[in-house]
Amino acid sequence: xxxxxxxxxHKITKRGQxxxxxxxxxxxxxxxxxxxxxxxxxxxxxxxxxNEAQLEKSRLLSDRFSAERPKGSFxxxxxxxxxxxxxxxxxxxxxxxxxxxxxFGPGTxxxxx
Amino acid sequence: xxKTTQPISMDSYEGQEVNITCSxxxxxxxxxxxxxxxxxxxGPRFIIQGYKTKVTNEVASLFIPADRKSSTLSLPRVxxxxxxxxxxxxxxxxxxxxxxxxxxxxxxxxP
Numbered sequence: 001x002x003x004x005x006x007x008x009x010h011k012i013t014k015r016g017q018x019x020x021x022x023x024x025x026x027x028x029x030x031x032x033x034x035x036x037x038x039x040x041x042x043x044x045x046x047x048x049x050x051n052e053a054q055l056e057k058s059r060l061l062s063d064r065f066s067a068e069r070p071k072g073s074f075x076x077x078x079x080x081x082x083x084x085x086x087x088x089x090x091x092x093x094x095x096x097x098x099x100x101x102x103x104f105g106p107g108t109x110x111x112x113x
Numbered sequence: 114x115x116k117t118t119q120p121i122s123m124d125s126y127e128g129q130e131v132n133i134t135c136s137x138x139x140x141x142x143x144x145x146x147x148x149x150x151x152x153x154x155x156g157p158r159f160i161i162q163g164y165k166t167k168v169t170n171e172v173a174s175l176f177i178p179a180d181r182k183s184s185t186l187s188l189p190r191v192x193x194x195x196x197x198x199x200x201x202x203x204x205x206x207x208x209x210x211x212x213x214x215x216x217x218x219x220x221x222x223x224p
Contacts (some may be wrong), residue, residue: 021126040216042200044214045213091157101147101159103159
């Protein structure tokens, strides 16, 4: 257990539905990252926050994806109008600062039917 | 970030020492080398990081030759529980940098 928690661990939804995932980082960590991982591939960067500010978004993050980190604590990742191609493991990581080791949560596995 | 190349998969037996080599020919002067381990259905876990020569911790050793164009992760006396995917990453650790993962090396430990 790294101290980073994610909820839910598994989510099955039908195409077109909206889903929201939550990540609780290690409490004193300022940085929070979201990644997506598909079968057989390494994690791909999606976006990251420095406290409550979203500083960078990958081109992978389409308009259907939105992430927030209110008050610089937990973060949510919402996917609107889910598509089958969104099926993946969504990973959250946190670090004390930008140059520090990232600690990953267990991930949320999304299956879109 | 410098591109890395590592074997797609490796097999070994319990009790053996396993060495996984990563090539990073375009490593920059300020780049560090970091290894992560990932078990199925879990997030990656930091193993070890180094800049040059040799680094050792309670889990593994990291060997980096003088030219730094490659590095070797060494796992002593592996057990079945070391079966996992191992990722080699190269980048700067003295500034903001997002991690870019490759496909990693799938290590399978046999009894």
